[in-house]
Amino acid sequence: MHDQAAPPVMIIDDEPHLRITAGQTLELAGYAPEPHASAEAALARLAPDFPGVVVSDIRMPGMDGMALLREVRSRDPDLPVILITGHGDISTAVEAMRDGAWDFLEKPFAGERLVEVVRRGVEKRRLSLENRRLKAELEAQQNAPGPRLVGRTETMQRLASMVQRISQVETDVLLFGETGAGKDLVARAIHERSRRGGRPFVAINCGAVPESIIESELFGHEKGAFTGAVERRIGKFEHAEGGTVFLDEIESMPLALQVKLLRVLQERCVERLGSNVPVPLDIRVIAATKVDLKVAAEAGRFREDLYYRLNVVTLPIPALRERREDIPLLFQHFAVVAANRSELECPPLDAAGISALLAHDWPGNVRELRNLAERYVLLGVTCDYRLDALLEGVESDTGDMALPQQVELFEKSLISQSLARHRGRISEICEQLGLPRKTLYDKLKKYGLKAEDYRQSAEP
Structure with a gap:
């Protein structure tokens, strides 16, 4: 009995002795031969994503090897087909290679030559199917909820489990990790897996927005609130209504603005600059930092009350x-x-x-x-x-x-x-x-x- 994991090799030839000899050679080399007396019989058994290769004689009654090659390539152009030619039939071999044959064997051929050609064909087929499968996974991922957290280590498995759990509850989250560790991806994963997944995800880099305009960017302003405010502007928090606000590098937020952020988190409402009317908010806030906010708070660089308000759930992102x-x-x-x-x-x-x-x-x-x-x-x-x-x-x-x-x-x-x-x-x-x-x-x-x-x- 063949090992189920052994790569299959279709052997197509109308001569029984060649099917037997080639099959025995390949079986000893660790492959699973599948002999067929005709191209028609082989095609009837050729499943999509066949994980092996096809070895076929060219000259056969009924459908010959060249017709078989064209039919196989019409079904799956990545499936390697190895053709067996008669002695000195160079023109046929050249035509076969031009039509897309993987390789050819000239009769009589040694068993070692057969095994080597099949080995290279099987490896090529494995890579083709692997790329095909990964492409399909990537396409499916585009329609899946949230970015993929790739990793098999215990640390990543635990993080993925926490992301799934946190996404199902309504709470603000603090992400802690080094620059480039993937905090933005984790934030998007939490958002997309939550009930807010179909609503806006608004990302703000607190360290990249100039201090002079960050308050207007976050909370918006009314017309005439300051010089240059020629019309009303809706801030990022309002724009994220029903969704998630991601505050990256929150340690860079000016201390004066941290007071107003604390009020937004506590009261879930915002006042535009130049207005005294509170605007109710239905948002979730995910903040990210690359520094220890508790240490920053003790040093006076971050508000302690804001730190404790954000620190309801903290997810460490591993380097x-x-x-x-x-x-x-x-x-x-x-x-x-x-x-x-x-x-x-x-x-x-x-x-x-x-x-x-x-x-x-x-x-x-x-x-x-x-x-x-x-x-x-x-x-x-x-x-x-x-x-x-x-x-x-x-x-x-x-x-x-x-x-x-x-x-x-x-x-x-x-x-x-x-x-x-x-x-x-x-x-x-x-x-x-x-x-x-x-x-x-x-x-x-x-x-x-x-x-x-x-x-x-x-x-x-």
């Missing part, structure tokens, strides 16, 4: 170096997004690439990683898709980890990437990593990884 195991997964996610946006191929990560990613200290956090992934897709071909070349000149650091810890982190990341790439198929993972099955199972147990977790989706 990227604090969840290194997620780095390869995040990088792959950003690379696929960039590849789809640019309509370019997304090359997979290799061991050297994973090593380079894990060694870097990521002072710019997720934002820096996303920028690197985009450069990798757009410019990587100029340096042979070597991440160490793209990171050249940037200091690398794995913190205070001892060498054994660094080795274990690299090994776990490499196995996790292989699990995701092969959707938990043990035989393919063993082949890629060059590990005996028992050794792989021992390492899965050691690192708390489960193949079944990766069979649902390559990304959580």
Whole structure:
């Protein structure tokens, strides 16, 4: 019985002995042969997203190999078709390659040649299906509620759980994390998953708005409220009615304005500049900071009463170096997004690439990683898709980890990437990593990884 995870190979030939010989050769090499005596019979069994390759003789009664090639490519142009030609039939081979054949085998061919061509075809098919699946996930994500929080580490799983829980209740939230850690994405995730998801999400960077106009920007003003106020202006808080206001870098808000913000949070109403009429508000406020507001309050740089008002629920957003195991997964996610946006191929990560990613200290956090992934897709071909070349000149650091810890982190990341790439198929993972099955199972147990977790989706 074949391993269900073994890649299937359709063998189409009207000669029984060739089907038997080729099938035995491929089975010994770890593939699952599917012999067919005619092209018509094979096409009837060819399912969409067939995960293997097709090997077919050209000269057969009924539908020949060239007609089969054209039909397969009309159904799925990414499915590799390997054609078998007669001795010296070079013109037919050239025509087949021009029509889109993956490769051809000239009779008589050695078993090693068959296995090598099939191996390359199966790898190409795996990458095509992986990109196809990731594209479909990205399209589906556009219609899903809220941005995706990518990560398998316990820290990220706990954060995702808290985001889901908080989004279902009406409370203001304070996000705390370094620049570039993804506070804006978490804020949008909370908003989109809440009942306010269909209403406005208004983001304000308190450190980027000049102090002279920030009050007018937030609360609005009446006509004639000050020089230059030629008409009434609705502020950001009013504009967000029914939705969410995201106050980024709230530690930069002027102290005088913090008093008015406190009143808005407490009374849920706002007064435009030049008006004494309160305007009721139905909003949620999510604030974000990269500094410890309690320390800032004790130093007199932030109002203590506002800090306690915001501190009902605080979500710490981890820095990227604090969840290194997620780095390869995040990088792959950003690379696929960039590849789809640019309509370019997304090359997979290799061991050297994973090593380079894990060694870097990521002072710019997720934002820096996303920028690197985009450069990798757009410019990587100029340096042979070597991440160490793209990171050249940037200091690398794995913190205070001892060498054994660094080795274990690299090994776990490499196995996790292989699990995701092969959707938990043990035989393919063993082949890629060059590990005996028992050794792989021992390492899965050691690192708390489960193949079944990766069979649902390559990304959580």
